[in-house]
Amino acid sequence: MISLSILDYSPIDEGNNAHDALWETTELAKYAEALGYKRFWVSEHHFVDSVANSSPEMLMMHLASSTNEIRIGSGGVMLPHYSSYKVAENLRMMEALHPNRMDLGIGRSPSFRIVNQALNEGKTKKTPYEQQVMDLKKYFTDNIKEEHRFQSLIATPKVPTTPEMWMLGTGEKGAEVAARQGLGYVFAHFAKPGIKGTQVAKSYRDHFQASTFLKQPKTIVAVFAVVGETEKEAEDLAKAFDLWLHFIESDNQPPYYPSVQTAKKRGFSSIEVQKIKANRKRMIVGTAKHAKEEMIKIAEAYEADEIMVIPNVSGIKNRKNVIRLLAEEFESE
Template structure:
């Protein structure tokens, strides 16, 4: 099974935010050396927990520091932007890293509505999203727009032998259905829903798929996992993400806290939320996490999984990826 990475440039309490960006680039270099297949970057805005606001810029930095690993967005929030401009950006990225660029797109704002309005005062309606995706695919691959379209005869440059691979991202049946209709690869955001709706979305994608950009269905899931030398150590490190998730559900946002500071007395509602999160979490010794990942991949019929790991200590985050690379015998581990 192939393993890939999704990194969100998490803000860490007591550390400057610019350090999180540099840690992302350093992690990409390490994951390439370990043998991971893809390294994807997310887009969020005005969220104190996540500081990766411009995946296309970070991708360029990663491209300059790597030579093999595929680099992608997970994803570009397309309603904020002109599909033509996104196509230009990603064709430039593909010129920097030929044949290694994944262009993952989604329709969520990646922010609150006020921030979304600042990003684009003419924010596109969700109803326009399918049309945006089709225009983006045409410009990314060098196809011409039909006569009568404002973009007829205009090409997104630079033009060269390779092109970015377009992916549809989603956490519901909508993205699965659109990906199936357009014949696109599909990635389900398992880490957002804690797996809820994942099997249904993948089943919908596979059953409704018709050949388009690709000839047969190609799906992955992006899930949260954290491995350490022992179960005890892993669950200690997990306290940081647990606190962040519980706080977010109650409207509190902030940088990731060290595990020692993340512990506090929960209300009854918060305690129930934390217990549910722990039951679903893929956390523990590397053997336990490996077995959970293999079981999930078998259940969902996957041959690739993208892992997102939150840890306050960048060394612990990196070590989790190292342990999993060894456990799955990735080339380079």
């Protein structure tokens, strides 16, 4: 049976604040563990008023302390903004406290231009992305034998376990790095659905080189899932998601994720309807039975080992319902 995992955005629901959102993420992680999900990852978003989590490592530490067995990870840490050495130290701290439970998902999304400038202010030269990945591997394996610009440097604390490393991506370059460096690969189907993704995943598998982290290629496919008890309930939730995506893609972002009631009341212009139609290709909308059928098709097309569900719907009650309905449906097979 294919494994199910979760990527949570920590959305700030209409009428709530960031404090509420982060504790709701904690509630969702605990519930996901009780339902038997394999992983619970959190995102990194900067300068997005309706999303609470800008520091995945800090939230990961909190979630690992709030749960017992479920793997906790980042989806992902945007590596070009940071020092690989510091990222390694952060993850080793987590491994020291929660051994064999931490996942490091890494990506290189540039984010908004002003965010990129602020996070990289004062840097005169950027380390190439693949070099940063190789640096992480050095620090996680205490490798001081191979030639390196910081050859004698060890990331502390030294611990006997290492996090799983996963490369997040939507195109060839990330998949190529993941294959060369022997890492797991996560394809963001929710961002770039289509046949190209399956070709990228195949290329990753075909060119994979075993490493100390992974002996065989492993692929996760990540999907937006809008699931309700009925098709109507799912469609109502999807309308709120449609509006949130519209806000995110516009210059006028409100500091919250809109409710179903707000979405119904507002409606959409003819131009917005066309954008929504395009965005609907990025999500699965319907009952759990329908969602499972679609997810299985997608997983088979990617030859994925796991499906990562993004239950980015309005309201913690609805998010919990999404992951419960899916867990029950997959358990019934």
